[in-house]
Amino acid sequence: AQSVTQLGSHVSVSEGALVLLRCNYSSSVPPYLFWYVQYPNQGLQLLLKYTSAATLVKGINGFEAEFKKSETSFHLTKPSAHMSDAAEYFCAVSAVGNAGGTSYGKLTFGQGTILTVHP
């Protein structure tokens, strides 16, 4: 069984400040991890993914995340927040696929973190 915990349902930062959104996972097998962003009344857009290659993953819009197995964490960061970053962010986990088995698309999501950016 897998689960994801996002610490902090709301995070507020000033424009230009560091963004840090926390995600911890639980998985019985090595996981694949994802961060998605959702704007109001929209679907989810993939920011970045970890699939057992480099532990520091760079994504779109200046976001990056680091996979830390010892801490079972996959926190999302951005050095300098922009007003357009205001949205809801979801961390998700999928089990590593095996032949004919679990697909990357079957995801377990965290509850989401709403990021507010103020001037």
Add this chain to the structure above:
Amino acid sequence: DTGVSQNPRHKITKRGQNVTFRCDPISEHNRLYWYRQTLGQGPEFLTYFQNEAQLEKSRLLSDRFSAERPKGSFSTLEIQRTEQGDSAMYLCASSFGWAGRGTEAFFGQGTRLTVV
């Protein structure tokens, strides 16, 4: 290809009525997923197709829910005898996968269902 397309974007229905949603995945994607998202929550997995075969269904998918993907392309999700608790955003996603490998999932914009 413009991505995953879902129709309608919004649906308001009276309790007890049946509703059907459609999802058109990215054309080369063989895998299709349905999720449900309620207010303030992350999406929850409902069901998954590989080509036309429905390979997995969540316990969330009660017998009032049925999903099909008859030709391995578009999919429909039908809810019979809707209840107020069915009010949610229904998200469709697609990916391409083979032998345990594949691409990440790409999501549509969702269908927001309101049951009154």
